Amino acid sequence: MNDNDISEKMRSEMVKNAHYRMDESSRMISICLDQIGEKEVWARPNNISNSVGNLILHLCGNIRQYAIASLGQTQDTRDRDSEFSAREGLNKKELFAKLRDTVEEAKSVMENTPVSELIRPREVQGFSFSGIGIITHVVEHYSYHTGQIAFWTKQLKNADLGFYDGVDLNVKNSDT
Structure with a gap:
């Protein structure tokens, strides 16, 4: 196997695992949304915290800015302040559709990103990241806010x- 084959295999494996983690976060957020009412989606635990609705808008903005605009090399049109200032708006179904569509678009960008773009540095939100750094950020940021949504729910x-109902999480690792 030559270096190009190895690089492509590593790119493919990284993207596959990023997609899995993003799909897990989407699954968990869907479960949370199924548990709460329409009014609760915009409820805040206190004045300095965010509602589930705010967190979903924020995730859409962040994923769009990092993965779709930067990694996908399109215009960055994010209005970050509006993600947090909203006190009402989209219902649960609309919020999840917006999140799902954003995630799917980001996954498509990741899937089509060549190795050369994964190692190229770029500026996003005032920080310098490679394409690998962007994917890492998107996955960890999505997971972080998924945890906040789960905690608030x-x-x-x-x-x-019941995120893992029916799954034995005590199974020991095996060498496969």
């Missing part, structure tokens, strides 16, 4: 969200 409902 648990606070609202005082219930286990």
